[in-house]
Amino acid sequence: MRDIPFVFMPGQFLTFSAEIGGARVRRSYTIASSPTQRSYIEVTVKREEQGLISRHLHDRVAIGSLLDVSAPSGVFTFTGADADSIVLIAGGVGITPMMSIARYLMDRSYPGDIYFLYGARSTQEFIFREELEYLQKRHANLHIAATMSRAEGTAWMGASGPISKEFIARAVPEIARRRIHLCGPPPMMEAVKGALAELGVPKEQVRTEAFGPARGVTPGTRAPLPAPSLAPAPVSATPAAAVDATPRIATAEVRFTKSGKTGPLAPDQSVLEAAEAIGVPIDYSCRVGICGTCKVPLLEGKVMMEVEEGLAPDEKARGIVLACQAKSVGSLVVEA
Ligand SMILES: Cc1cc2nc3c(=O)[nH]c(=O)nc-3n(C[C@H](O)[C@H](O)[C@H](O)COP(=O)(O)OP(=O)(O)OC[C@H]3O[C@@H](n4cnc5c(N)ncnc54)[C@H](O)[C@@H]3O)c2cc1C
Ligand code: FES
Incomplete structure (x- = not known):
């Protein structure tokens, strides 16, 4: 078994590129696995009904496919070195950088408190639920709080509704002194930023990353995807030189x-x-x-x-x- 040909920081993303309908399309996906895992990387991609690359990855890519991936990038990272506790607030697929950070901190026996707040539409969309519950049982310093915005009529017994000021205040003691990472859909991020301000959290303590859809890349019609090429796409996993020292x-x-x-x-x-x-x-x-x-x-x-x-x-x-x-x-x- 070989190591992946690059190093990365928890919270960084890769950019995937593919030839679709005669145009080269690139999209970024955060690495959800921990940098302590050297044999693989994990990405979690939400399939967008009309999305070019997310559909390509879900519908076309299979075991054995070669992917064109550029080196890790981004500074929405946390290794535990610069704060003695961390609050990770995620909505939807914005959970991916938080998973990498949480997994890394657990693997490295980070001694600080980790508050992991997650908002999803329903339990069906609560990705990583089993793993987070397992990690919480094993690590006394990991505190998970989740809320489902469409909990009605389901078996979910936890909090319901969007991530609110009250939900945050209940889940995190003394939040105003802690470092916060926030990632999710734009309306959720705006609402949470407002709630954090009301809770007295200084702006400088809040790091954010937006997964906004790529703009300016709308080659032609969206559905269905063009017929797949039988030839595998070339591999170019740019090695960590890109994390250039x-x-x-x-x-x-x-x-x-x-x-x-x-x-x-x-x-x-x-x-x-x-x-x-x-x-x-x-x-x-x-x-x-x-x-x-x-x-x-x-x-x-x-x-x-x-x-x-x-x-x-x-x-x-x-x-x-x-x-x-x-x-x-x-x-x-x-x-x-
Ligand atoms: C730093 C970073 C990290 C990210 N990490 C992740 C991650 O971990 N996981 C993840 O899932 N995503 C992540 N994203 C988002 C990801 O990069 C893509 O933006 C997302 O997957 C959509 O790409 P796409 O090519 O599938 O959709 P696009 O083709 O770019 O379309 C974007 C949106 O517009 C809609 N749309 C486009 N054209 C039409 C049309 N003609 N009619 C109707 N609707 C249309 C699509 O349905 C889709 O919702 C990240 C983004 C960034 C910037
Ligand atoms: S950050 Fe420069 S185009 Fe996205």
Whole structure:
């Protein structure tokens, strides 16, 4: 048995790519397994009725299929090193990064308290339920609280309704002093952010990740999927070089006008990475050029972008760039 050819942090995602209907489509999926498992990775994909890649993975991919996967990415991670307790709040398929974190912390005998709050529509959609119950029995520091928004008429005896301020306050003592990770559908995330603010949790303690659908990628009609190719897709699991530790040599600078900060920019470094290196906040999600979360206006200079799917043509014409993709050998001025 061979090890997987990369390393990753609990909470990171992979980007899967496939040729569908003549177009290359990429989507990100969080690794739900723990980095302590070296022989496999697990992803949990919700099948979207009209979704390109989720249907492809559910309907086409079988044991023995080769997948085109790029290296792990993302900073929605928690290893236990930077807080003495953690609150993981997930809705729906947003549970995947929390599972990786919880599994990792259990495997490493993390001594802090782990509060795992989960909201799903019904028990049928309560993924990982058996495993979480088992882990809770084994680990006294794991506290699970779940609520089902459509519990009526089912055998569920636990909390019902969405994740509310009251539900959070009941499940987590002294929440205002704890580090919180939040992931779920956008309306749930907004509601929980509001509830946390009302409970006195400082914004800086809340980390979020949105699984927003990819925008700007709507090649043709959606159903049914085009006929599968008999030839297997090529493998390209980019090894952990992408989690690259090589020092970068800056040849230029990037100035961020809103924050008033200037930092070095290496030719192989994205504007997003350069911003992160000097503490300039730029929102992002997929980091692979598809979600559009990291759009920023480019005020001066020229950039190259390997993937531009998250940008509409008119945005491009107005000088908007994707910070996660924008690279340059010359100096830049960016509004951020
Ligand atoms: C960092 C990150 C991590 C993620 N992790 C996970 C994970 O662990 N698990 C997971 O399941 N997802 C995850 N996602 C979401 C995932 O990347 C995809 O966005 C999701 O699977 C949908 O992709 P798709 O290609 O199937 O759908 P798309 O083709 O992108 O469609 C998106 C949505 O639009 C609808 N739609 C599209 N076209 C039409 C149409 N013509 N008519 C009607 N409806 C339409 C689809 O039904 C679907 O709901 C993650 C996203 C990010 C950014
Ligand atoms: S973070 Fe998704 S496009 Fe840049």
